[in-house]
Amino acid sequence: MNHPPVAIVHYHLRRGGVTRVIETASACLTKAGIPHVILCGSPPDKKGKLPIKVVEDLGYDDERSGNTSGIKIVHALRAAVRESFGSGKVIWHLHNHSIGKNRALPDAAGILAESGDAMILQYHDFAEDGRPGAYPKLADSESLYPFAPQIIHTFINSRDRQFLINAGLPASHGFLHPNAITPPAKVKVLPRRPDHPLVLYPVRGIRRKNLGELFLLAALAPKGTRFAVSLKPDNKRWIPVHDEWTAFASDTELPVMLDAVGRVSPAPGAPKTFASWVRHATHFISTAVAEGFGLGFLEPATIGKPLFGRNLPMVTDDFAAEGIHPGRLYDRLLVPESWVGLETLRQSLIRSMRATLESYGHPMSNQHLESSFVAMRHHGYLDFGNLPEDLQRQVIHRLLVGNEDDQILAQSGDSTQCLVEWLAESLAITQPGVRSDQLGPYSTKAYAERLKELYARASGATPETPGHLLKHKVLGEFLKPGSFHFLRT
Structure with a gap:
């Protein structure tokens, strides 16, 4: 026409x-x-x-x-x-x-x-x-x-x-x-698989990408596993948040590399380019708490890499309608409420919600406060991905000094599993969960x-x-x- x-x-x-x-x-x-x-x-x-x-x-x-x-x-x-x-x-x-x-x-x-x-x-x-x-x-x-x-x-x-x-x-x-989905140039396969997993998060490290979750996973992953985020934010609003995680990585010595592309190599003697990081990555990950389309869920399949991380029904429900299940995904990472403290969480919620709603011209009502507080609680647990960064770091510090690894759970649907076990199983997967021929609708x-x-x-x-x-x-x-x-x- x-x-x-x-x-x-x-x-x-x-x-x-x-x-x-x-x-x-x-x-x-x-x-x-x-x-x-x-x-x-x-x-x-x-x-x-x-x-x-x-x-x-x-x-x-x-x-x-x-x-x-x-x-x-x-x-x-x-x-x-x-x-x-x-x-x-x-x-x-x-x-x-x-x-x-x-x-x-x-x-x-x-x-x-x-x-x-x-x-x-x-x-x-x-x-x-x-x-x-x-x-x-x-x-x-x-x-x-x-x-x-x-x-x-x-x-x-x-x-x-x-x-x-x-x-x-x-x-x-x-x-x-x-x-x-436009597949990138073909990735040349490494001569042999690396001895330990290298997990790539190919994003700019802005707040909604939920960088803290990478540190939680790094604290519980099998020894030798490394995690990397491609780039730092280009929006100055998010630089302070990113800088706090950079300092945390240095303080804890957890194997998380931020702003990796162009700064460090994925392997000894390898280029520092994005293509090199993609080539050396054994897995891709997404821990974001919000996305528009969710390209990062589908793109790994086009280069033969498995994906795991946080499920986002706002985008993955559309994929599921096409028969596509992009990888091994959890709905929540559950942390005992006692590790955070309900009153501490409530006060953080009041401060943050009031400021946000007032920015939109909405006063904070009791209904908003109580509904959100109730929604954050899951039978004695909180979702790590919906904690402010200071409380996320508090949880990780407790993990690093204690012997309580089995207290963190991965929830998928109605089932829960110790996150240590879930993560080890996910890192043992070597093939993507989606075939390239399933991506026709995209x-x-x-x-x-x-x-x-x-x-x-x-x-x-x-x-x-x-x-x-x-x-x-x-x-x-x-x-x-x-x-x-x-x-x-």
């Missing part, structure tokens, strides 16, 4: 998940012969063949000189599109317009929505979801979430889609559009077909004047009583 050209809009094309998604989409559109342009706030990190035009007003508020406005951005976007395609209709494809990085972009989205042009709003993250510092910028916006038949909302997991539907988005306007071919369907649906709809979701209803979905998590603030 013929439709107008596509204008993809994002703040930047720096290295990261959204940039990879845009690069994949551009390759799909090029292959399909669909004219498109990528509009971003600054030149990309690396030169390439992408059809890019820089619109400086799209940059982050704290990185851009001068003020902007919604109408100014719209004029700049339309001018860039005319330069690319001449006059005529266009499909606007906006990524993450509502996360608070550019206060004027939601206003621009609202103006474009009123124009009746076809539009795709693609969500990777939400300011309402663990971004209390960003949301106040958007608190006065009335056009965060416009909806109409010609405006298609796409989500990378079903939970986010359901949240917006619960907040009033017509179900026929919201579609699941998961990211594509192939670039499947991604391209979905993309074409979404564009056809948006451009083929009869335009209507948009309505707007009520902000407080969207926010309420993400701040439900009982849902508070220390590491998502």
